[in-house]
Amino acid sequence: MHGIGVFVCHCGSNIAATVDVKKVVEMAKLEPGVVHAEDYQYMCSEAGQEKIAQAIKEKNLSGIVVCSCSPRMHEATFRKCAEKAGLNPYMVEIANLREQCSWIHKDIEEGTEKAVILTRAAIAKVNLNTSLEAGESGVIKRALVIGGGIAGIQTALDIADAGYEVDIVEKTPSIGGKMAQLDKTFPTLDCSACILTPKMVDAAAHEKINLYTYSEVEKVSGFVGDFTVEIRKKARYVNMDKCTGCGVCMEKCPSKKAKSEFNSGLSNRPAIYTPFAQAIPNVPVIDPTQCIKLKTGKCGVCEKFCQAGAIDYKQKDEVITQKYGAIVVATGFEVIKLDNYDEYAYSQSKDVITSLELERIMNAAGPTKGHLERLSDGKPPKNIVFIQCVGSRCAENKGKSYCSKICCMYTAKHAMLIRDKYPDVNVTVFYIDVRTPGKNFDEFYRRAVEEYGVNYVKGQVGKVAPQADGSLLVHGVDLIDGKQLKISADMVVLAAAIEPNPTVRNIATMLTASIDTNNFLTEAHPKLRPVESPTAGVFLSGVCQGPKDIPETVSQAGAAAIKVVGLLAKDKLMTNPCTAKADELLCNGCSACANVCPYGAISYEDKLINDHGIRKTHRVAVVNSALCQGCGACTVACPSGVMDLQGFSNRQIIAEVDAICR
Amino acid sequence: MKYSYYPGCTLRTKAKKLDAYARASAKVLGFEMEEIENWQCCGGVYPLSGDEIASKLSSVRALNEAKVKGQELVTLCSACYHVVKRVNDDMRNVEDIRLRANNYMKLDEPYLGETEVLHFLEVLRDRIGFDEVKKKVVKPLTGRKIGAYYGCLLLRPSEILGFDNPENPTVMENLIRALGAEPVIYPYRNECCGGYISLKDKELSKNMCDTVMNSAESFEAEMLITACPLCQYNLTKNAQSDVPVIYFTELLAEALGVKEEVDANGSF
Numbered sequence: 054m055h056g057i058g059v060f061v062c063h064c065g066s067n068i069a070a071t072v073d074v075k076k077v078v079e080m081a082k083l084e085p086g087v088v089h090a091e092d093y094q095y096m097c098s099e100a101g102q103e104k105i106a107q108a109i110k111e112k113n114l115s116g117i118v119v120c121s122c123s124p125r126m127h128e129a130t131f132r133k134c135a136e137k138a139g140l141n142p143y144m145v146e147i148a149n150l151r152e153q154c155s156w157i158h159k160d161i162e163e164g165t166e167k168a169v170i171l172t173r174a175a176i177a178k179v180n181l182n183t184s185l186e187a188g189e190s191g192v193i194k195r196a197l198v199i200g201g202g203i204a205g206i207q208t209a210l211d212i213a214d215a216g217y218e219v220d221i222v223e224k225t226p227s228i229g230g231k232m233a234q235l236d237k238t239f240p241t242l243d244c245s246a247c248i249l250t251p252k253m254v255d256a257a258a259h260e261k262i263n264l265y266t267y268s269e270v271e272k273v274s275g276f277v278g279d280f281t282v283e284i285r286k287k288a289r290y291v292n293m294d295k296c297t298g299c300g301v302c303m304e305k306c307p308s309k310k311a312k313s314e315f316n317s318g319l320s321n322r323p324a325i326y327t328p329f330a331q332a333i334p335n336v337p338v339i340d341p342t343q344c345i346k347l348k349t350g351k352c353g354v355c356e357k358f359c360q361a362g363a364i365d366y367k368q369k370d371e372v373i374t375q376k377y378g379a380i381v382v383a384t385g386f387e388v389i390k391l392d393n394y395d396e397y398a399y400s401q402s403k404d405v406i407t408s409l410e411l412e413r414i415m416n417a418a419g420p421t422k423g424h425l426e427r428l429s430d431g432k433p434p435k436n437i438v439f440i441q442c443v444g445s446r447c448a449e450n451k452g453k454s455y456c457s458k459i460c461c462m463y464t465a466k467h468a469m470l471i472r473d474k475y476p477d478v479n480v481t482v483f484y485i486d487v488r489t490p491g492k493n494f495d496e497f498y499r500r501a502v503e504e505y506g507v508n509y510v511k512g513q514v515g516k517v518a519p520q521a522d523g524s525l526l527v528h529g530v531d532l533i534d535g536k537q538l539k540i541s542a543d544m545v546v547l548a549a550a551i552e553p554n555p556t557v558r559n560i561a562t563m564l565t566a567s568i569d570t571n572n573f574l575t576e577a578h579p580k581l582r583p584v585e586s587p588t589a590g591v592f593l594s595g596v597c598q599g600p601k602d603i604p605e606t607v608s609q610a611g612a613a614a615i616k617v618v619g620l621l622a623k624d625k626l627m628t629n630p631c632t633a634k635a636d637e638l639l640c641n642g643c644s645a646c647a648n649v650c651p652y653g654a655i656s657y658e659d660k661l662i663n664d665h666g667i668r669k670t671h672r673v674a675v676v677n678s679a680l681c682q683g684c685g686a687c688t689v690a691c692p693s694g695v696m697d698l699q700g701f702s703n704r705q706i707i708a709e710v711d712a713i714c715r
Numbered sequence: 716m717k718y719s720y721y722p723g724c725t726l727r728t729k730a731k732k733l734d735a736y737a738r739a740s741a742k743v744l745g746f747e748m749e750e751i752e753n754w755q756c757c758g759g760v761y762p763l764s765g766d767e768i769a770s771k772l773s774s775v776r777a778l779n780e781a782k783v784k785g786q787e788l789v790t791l792c793s794a795c796y797h798v799v800k801r802v803n804d805d806m807r808n809v810e811d812i813r814l815r816a817n818n819y820m821k822l823d824e825p826y827l828g829e830t831e832v833l834h835f836l837e838v839l840r841d842r843i844g845f846d847e848v849k850k851k852v853v854k855p856l857t858g859r860k861i862g863a864y865y866g867c868l869l870l871r872p873s874e875i876l877g878f879d880n881p882e883n884p885t886v887m888e889n890l891i892r893a894l895g896a897e898p899v900i901y902p903y904r905n906e907c908c909g910g911y912i913s914l915k916d917k918e919l920s921k922n923m924c925d926t927v928m929n930s931a932e933s934f935e936a937e938m939l940i941t942a943c944p945l946c947q948y949n950l951t952k953n954a955q956s957d958v959p960v961i962y963f964t965e966l967l968a969e970a971l972g973v974k975e976e977v978d979a980n981g982s983f
Contacts, residue, residue, distance in 0.1 A: 398902070400883065401900075516906075521901075521934050
């Protein structure tokens with residue numbers, strides 16, 4: 054018995070305000086195969102689902118169309134509902150009347166016309182749907198965390214504490230990330246290293262956590278529960294098992310001209326180095342672009358002095374392959390380059406610095422040993438101007454459209470710390486808005502203004518002009534007084550915008566995880582699934598998903614971990630049955646499909662085929678349904694139309710198009 | 716190499732030097748500037764009114780003439796460069812202006828912004844190359860400290876003019892280097908001199924010019940060069956400084972050894 058039911062959702066007024074839902078119901082009833090149609094305020098609610106279940110049972114429906122929101126939102130909900138009522142879940146089709154219709158139209162007549170057409174197309178498709186059964190696949194009980202900053206460390210610790218194996222892949226020689234570079238943290242002003250290094254030690258000591266530092270993810274294949282990842286362990290030229298971390302090599306190294314990444318380029322480091330004293334692992338690496346021995350073959354000083362015999366100039370990169378059930382991206386951020394902001398004279402004056410550079414200057418282990426000094430002449434500054442939103446909230450193409458979120462708070466922190474330690478220094482902050490939502494955040498900012506006497510000026514700076522005497526004349530505007538200001542400063546600090554670490558693009562491509570126009574990774578749902586990528590088995594932790602501070606990062610890291618644990622706790626996963634299938638009677642084994650398959654899911658077999666009584670051996674395509682992700686590339690590539698995607702067959706798609714064009 | 720050349724009114728009157736030294740220098744550097752026929756004043760200010768095309772037509776005529784000859788169009792005056800290049804951008808990208816200008820002009824073939832507009836400095840930088848300029852220098856200006864003054868019209872709006880980094884330009888500094896002198900980099904070299912405000916509010920322009928000149932002086936510039944007749948006028952007449960402000964072409968002609976010849980023939 055064949056009969057289709059159509060269920061039109063109002064979505065409150067989301068759909069009903071722009072689409073005449075009654076008309077959609079009436080029009081649906083006229084479509085071939087439809088035996089039942091009704092509308093309801095919230096189809097996804099329990100009462101709405103009950104209506105669907107009842108109709109399936111009473112009218113013995115063979116397929117249903119739900120006209121509602123995007124299938125990404127509720128397809129799973131309605132499939133589950135249908136299954137409970139005894140209908141194969143793949144006999145459910147969604148007509149997206151919200152995101153693709155009501156939300157983008159204003160005119161009710163146009164909206165209704167489009168809604169009717171979308172419904173018609175879904176009915177045409179469901180008429181050709183066949184029951185599909187989901188298969189099962191196993192789950193590798195091991196997680197990969199890409200990035201060893203505070204986000205990655207916290208995620209790894211939480212997963213490991215739940216009893217699962219975790220590998221952290223970190224591209225620099227040590228874990229710790231940006232937080233290790235910070236001096237103090239807002240709003241409590243505790244020392245960043247003091248709260249971070251114990252976590253770094255915990256991660257290194259944890260029996261379930263394995264660190265791959267100075268390593269990069271090179272290739273990812275597979276799917277949720279069963280990823281295969283190739284990790285390149287870059288040559289350290291130092292044997293990790295032998296090195297005792299005594300540091301004599303770094304002292305003796307004659308090549309000391311490389312810029313220290315850890316000190317934001319404000320000091321030099323040797324060619325053999327650990328990024329900072331508390332580095333984990335405490336094993337140096339040799340920078341091959343700086344090492345005299347590796348460049349010219351002459352030197353070998355570090356080898357001579359190394360008591361442990363750990364130096365190995367012949368070490369090569371090593372690629373290891375490991376399997377994982379889940380992958381967490383925690384690649385963090387970088388401060389933007391300031392090439393487009395020459396009006397602030399960053400490239401022209403050493404005394405114009407970024408906030409991250411100030412962080413290093415304020416730090417006892419930094420280039421000035423914690424003394425506030427001008428980088429040009431080492432003199433203590435008397436007047437400091439902070440400029441906020443440098444590259445953030447920028448309407449032009451040269452900057453970022455978004456708010457970097459952390460700058461208001463760290464600028465208040467810097468201003469307060471400077472006024473506390475050097476009360477005779479005048480501090481002015483230029484701001485567009487002060488944005489300090491967060492627990493104890495606004496109180497913190499007010500303390501900077503009220504107790505520490507930081508001069509906050511609402512307005513922007515047009516130019517920082519380096520003067521012949523070495524001072525900096527800051528041309529700004531005070532929007533509240535409506536006055537142009539000229540402030541003579543001897544140090545200017547730029548709160549430069551943050552952007553996702555540039556490596557994330559490559560990683561997102563490997564993971565087929567989507568990223569937005571700003572290179573932030575996209576969530577599966579911005580509100581309801583904020584730590585999951587739309588790609589199953591890929592999770593998001595920290596700034597790679599959007600700007601956030603340390604407390605927020607740690608919270609999100611924990612949330613990502615629990616999602617990973619939830620996945621790894623399962624023994625079996627249901628697989629998507631909407632995979633490709635070849636009609637072996639028609640396939641001529643041309644390889645066109647295998648050439649386009651991004652997942653390596655297609656292979657070829659020689660099969661004995663009985664073609665109208667003539668028995669012959671054919672080379673035919675065979676799809677591994679465990680590897681196939683249902684992307685459909687092969688169905689388009691196949692010159693003889695042999696490849697079909699189950700649930701999205703060529704016939705079904707054409708039927709939809711026909712219905713739309715009717 | 717032959718370029719179409721749009722001198723502009725000021726170069727016929729107040730700024731003859733800008734023109735004469737450029738022509739003589741071009742000869743030494745091996746390119747020819749062919750003055751387009753019947754050129755008209757560019758208007759001096761880019762017309763911002765969206766529904767007005769009459770004030771853009773002189774630029775379109777010049778641009779089209781260069782197109783017919785298959786040549787790039789070179790200007791010397793910052794204001795002309797600014798106006799002609801922005802009108803050209805309109806002809807490329809603003810459908811309404813393009814349509815109405817062409818409807819009015821009734822050209823044999825509609826003008827769609829095909830011509831490339833170059834400032835003389837861009838010819839030196841991008842077509843000749845400062846290395847080549849350096850090779851032609853016969854009287855290097857060794858030991859002289861010279862500041863460049865860009866003003867605003869050459870640099871902004873940078874996304875349309877694409878001339879140089881508007882906040883930290885380098886083309887004139889590189890020219891000064893090529894001529895053997897030492898460029899003086901001072902922060903106000905890309906600030907406005909006041910332009911035509913000088914006619915209405917002299918005090919304001921005086922303030923602006925003093926800021927520029929005092930800054931240049933504090934960095935020990937002995938001389939400033941500019942490409943703009945109006946900037947040259949304002950900086951010379953409105954600022955209190957004694958530092959001379961001359962056209963960049965004069966400096967170029969001097970280093971290339973043709974200044975005396977021009978001075979002997981010219982009636983400035």
